[in-house]
Amino acid sequence: MSDSYKIVAKITKKQIADNLLKNTRIDGRGLLDYREITTEIGLLEKASGSALVSIGKTKVLAGVKVEMGEPYPDKPDAGVLTVNVELTPLASPSFEPGPPSEDAIELARVVDRGIRESKAVDLNKLCIVPGKKVFVVFVDLNVLNHSGNLFDTSALASILALMNAKTREYTVSKGGQLKYKKSTTHLPIQNFPVEVTVAKIGEKMVVDVSLEEEAVIDAQLTIAVGKDNEICAIQKSLIGTFSQDEVHQALQIATDKAKEIREKVLRGVEGWLEGKE
Amino acid sequence: MSDSYKIVAKITKKQIADNLLKNTRIDGRGLLDYREITTEIGLLEKASGSALVSIGKTKVLAGVKVEMGEPYPDKPDAGVLTVNVELTPLASPSFEPGPPSEDAIELARVVDRGIRESKAVDLNKLCIVPGKKVFVVFVDLNVLNHSGNLFDTSALASILALMNAKTREYTVSKGGQLKYKKSTTHLPIQNFPVEVTVAKIGEKMVVDVSLEEEAVIDAQLTIAVGKDNEICAIQKSLIGTFSQDEVHQALQIATDKAKEIREKVLRGVEGWLEGKE
Amino acid sequence: MSDSYKIVAKITKKQIADNLLKNTRIDGRGLLDYREITTEIGLLEKASGSALVSIGKTKVLAGVKVEMGEPYPDKPDAGVLTVNVELTPLASPSFEPGPPSEDAIELARVVDRGIRESKAVDLNKLCIVPGKKVFVVFVDLNVLNHSGNLFDTSALASILALMNAKTREYTVSKGGQLKYKKSTTHLPIQNFPVEVTVAKIGEKMVVDVSLEEEAVIDAQLTIAVGKDNEICAIQKSLIGTFSQDEVHQALQIATDKAKEIREKVLRGVEGWLEGKE
């Protein structure tokens, strides 16, 4: 996602580095401060669930569709979850229309792992007729504006859209015939993973890197943390390296920030979750 | 289909414009005259139906194949119709092998709409076992020589090939088993749409634009007219604009020419239609 | 497979031609001598069968997978055989990742024809439930190092991998249910085709052309010869021509060399064939 090089002409590496020495950032934030996070949930009526998440100027829209399909042969009793990312050409001058790039695939797979490994959706409850019919949950991410930190924004939009998603209730007759009821129900959500990307710029560790800062990061770790502070997924990206100590530091930062974000977001959306339990 | 630019060097815009002022065209035709239309029907033995239509030097071959397939889930009682265009590299130095271009897709879809919206083929009669087995009608257009006016030539070839197409008669047993009879029958054709493309060059409206003239057209309207003079499909193409009055003019021209062409073509092919009803 | 042009700078056409006049080759071989052929069979545990064949420095790995699938509609009683070639980018600076090139497709199809036409695998014995379930035999060729003569090397690797392949034995209940037994069995192999590529350089006919020599070949004939000296497949490649006499010569050479190679290879692998009949 390194399309920040043009901006670097204006805001030099040096400026960014000088700021960091003083433990501040060019936009005035502290090293471990996120930009403002805003969430809009359930904004699409046609999707089973949806969420628009902004972190600073970065905007990602997640739409969930739940459809009927077949299970994987090796998991006949489990529903299917797929995550797909579209780096839409609206979002950045460097995103081009066409089949998904390596960056889009990595982003989709890292978001997918956070949800899947944390067992955020209880896939076993999405089986309708074992081996034959299951619910397929499509999470489609549309990156609308890229101003840095796509991993965290996308992961947050995904889990919120999943929490927002509703499916029709149904009964299955003995003959295996499916009959939908009028009532709907939420997806069986059982965890709330939050992905936090910790970046290393020189000696400093920072979170929520902006597009300007992206040009000077050495390396970053994206860490998915579940509701009990468990680690569910990690992805190191960019070509720098971390020491073992730095990994430990990053882990601590991620755990703290994930908790903070989860609480803040849940507070903001109390309303729409009310009817849930 | 703007591969006419090379020719413009020879026959200048000015020449074409000067002619039009005098209400004639560089090849001597009047503004509302088609070049010679010739049709050869049923020329392919392996296709279910076929027609080769030439308008001037432009040549399009339509082949129809009727095969067994599944209906669309939302139309379980209807046969399936698909139109596909191959702008073969034989036809023009600017057509390249490879997946269909935007031009090929537009051409296919405009031809498709003329047939579909006019209900030229009664798709409901192509259902064999509702929800399970229907006839799929493939109309494949092979553009063999491109000398202008591909829309009208392709549309005419398509409907003639459909009228020429025969399928095997069959019986369906109670168990849903299909049994073919030796006899064949024509497809259930119930309309004869004709597409007429009216082009605007300066202030003048002309039909059947040749390749040379294509380079100087401002805009064009392709209008599909059914057997009762009803309008079934319209497509404006090229980047000029029409006034409301000009649209009305074009509509009148298209209606007149469509009737003329339909009658002329049907007269020419009486023979092959005889056995039909 | 003409990626030898860079090498031609060093070893000139002239050198190669001069040698041939003296009926020898730049690496000291006689005109009708193969480089050393080595075979390693069954080296992969996960494949149903495998063989690594080297001719000189050229290395091709063949892996066979036998899976369950559906027969072709027009051959409901026969198993399915497919041959696929990957010219891996490891093997040559001129092989690029991506969908198969024309060269890869030709190679796969020539190897396929040698096996198929010689009836090396009795496909009728691979039918499980007619019209419904058959064994599908995938032969996947991985070219690992390209130093010339990919046709002969690939064909040899393929037949050896097929001879090495084992499938699970099974019983089919009256209801059509398949039940695997613990025992395995070899594929029903009934011929051992060997492909010999005879090249023409000037007036001379040579076999097993090396990468250096490839740059100076005029034309070549790949001839698949079965165990009873029958001809099963021929492919002429490169843009030179053969006279009728030259074709007869090539045929004689191919027949002789095929027999020689078949015997040599079978001698080398006696061990693994023992349990077979």
Next chain:
Amino acid sequence: MPKKAKSEKLIRRGVRTDGRKIHDLRNIKIEVGPLERADGSAYIEWGNNKILAAVYGPREVHPRHLARPDRAFFRCRYHMAPFSTTERKRPAPSRRERELSKVTRVALEPSILTKLYPRAGIDVFIEILQSDGGTRCAGITAASIALVDAGIPMKDLVAACAAGKIDGKIVLDLNEVEDQEGDADVPVAIMPRTGGISLLQMDGILSQTEFKEALELALEGCKQVYELQKEALTKAYVQEEAPVKDEEKSEGEEQNE
């Protein structure tokens, strides 16, 4: 698309399924500049349609051989998000999306002063986030605003609206149900100052008279849409100083004509 049997009433006592009268537009809300990275952008809600448009350019053209010596190379992409439709749509562009991309380009290009930017590229990206009938018209309407927001010199805005026939009546601005079960749809776009029609399509069956009535009605709709476009732009730029874009626009126009 084949139309269903006529028995289902789409109009009862002059009122349509969504409560509109036959000549009513749906509610339209236009937002200027919602996206930061794009050179220009717009968001439109048109009934239940939700659509973003973004513009990049003038900028370098890739691949370079597409650049034109005498004018800007203008491209449009109409794309539907997978979650925008009733059944999930596969992400790869369908034939329909590719045709609508072309139709959109042709609808917008006559208004753009492409000759001011030889060798450059101007790209319009339209993303349908939710579709409910009439997305091409809504997309063109939004793209036109995004072009203004990007400061691309234009002769005029482009305003689009459809008319159609349902239950035997010519009505304005079909929604999805009306489009699927109705008899005909006529999407139109105009450059309002000259009245030039830059988009005109039709499918379904209409008599000559019906078609003329539908076209007339669609043109009326376009004019209403034009008013909403101007309103949105005024609202967006009213606190700012007179936008440089406008000056460029008139300048460009002179040069072009």
Next chain:
Amino acid sequence: MPKKAKSEKLIRRGVRTDGRKIHDLRNIKIEVGPLERADGSAYIEWGNNKILAAVYGPREVHPRHLARPDRAFFRCRYHMAPFSTTERKRPAPSRRERELSKVTRVALEPSILTKLYPRAGIDVFIEILQSDGGTRCAGITAASIALVDAGIPMKDLVAACAAGKIDGKIVLDLNEVEDQEGDADVPVAIMPRTGGISLLQMDGILSQTEFKEALELALEGCKQVYELQKEALTKAYVQEEAPVKDEEKSEGEEQNE
């Protein structure tokens, strides 16, 4: 292709399913120059095969990096129309079509004086409108005529024909049923003046002797096809003045040899 059981008789009392004797060619009709836009073209009916060939060039090569400094870049495309086969064929080229494109190129290229046109491109497009066995030979035969019609300097025509084995006998020019149910097929192309074989393929099973017999027979067939090619060209050009193309041809040949 695996062959069916031998019980079905393809030859009864020396007569084949389509009425031919074992050494008969099918009826062949060649038309020169049916297409206007192409630089050269030919149409061939060979039994029930119906095939068009078109030639473009010498012209610029796209993409440019394919151009060769010392000769023309020669390309061939063999393609089957979707309606040309018993079951509808998908429009995208199959592996078979891609192989036959290569084999066709290799069959034609030795006759073409590519060195006369360094950096240029010459393209042959073969479109199978109806297939009935033996399309590659018919396509090569037609393409060769189209090359002459385009005025491409050549050493010689290329004439193609297959022989094969059915019901235990070596026969000329297999049709589709014979190809599918027969025992072997040997397509051959030659440059008739030198006898050089530029296409030779075989599939099926033949003994050494049978193969020699089949090759001999196919070569005879090629010579008959060559006569038909010359006849078609003469007929096409007889009213015209001596075609410039012929002069170019001999000239080119000298330069090349």
Next chain:
Amino acid sequence: MPKKAKSEKLIRRGVRTDGRKIHDLRNIKIEVGPLERADGSAYIEWGNNKILAAVYGPREVHPRHLARPDRAFFRCRYHMAPFSTTERKRPAPSRRERELSKVTRVALEPSILTKLYPRAGIDVFIEILQSDGGTRCAGITAASIALVDAGIPMKDLVAACAAGKIDGKIVLDLNEVEDQEGDADVPVAIMPRTGGISLLQMDGILSQTEFKEALELALEGCKQVYELQKEALTKAYVQEEAPVKDEEKSEGEEQNE
């Protein structure tokens, strides 16, 4: 990947399904330079994994616009042969393979002195011939040797190894069954001289403490792998004169730092 129920024992009395103890590496065999055409190559057997790595470069970059003015353009391709997996894998690269290609590149690139070769390209191709869990680590380990074999100047080797959790215990180097039925997998790569971690991924569920234990163990594994890498290189080059590559390497390093 979701994990199976815990009832199946992957460790019985401290012994794993393949006979190893919990902190044991599988057997690893490294061969230097098995391929002739590549500029450098390596073959690794790691348990039942069988993997080839080849390096081409420094060489020209195609397409040229990818070349970087200040350093070499470094590419990696991780690819699984169709026969390498339990079910046959389609030849086209899957999303997983494309992600692992990127992760491999990122793991190797920090060790390579790319600035020594502006405008050039360096390509690493990893072909999984047989997979049995841990292929990305084995591939990175082999690729690093192939880079040395190609004489590419590097700061350090890259050694990779995973740790994971099965049956509630943190163990070294998961095989395929352990990966599929275990609780978590943590693949790691390091540049052993500085200890810099260039690959770190995790999936599954681990507590903070468990993760730290797994990371510590994986780093131990990497060091063992590093010893095996050095051994293989020494063995390969011991009869030869001091390999030029090493000199280049130190030289390169100075220039770069």
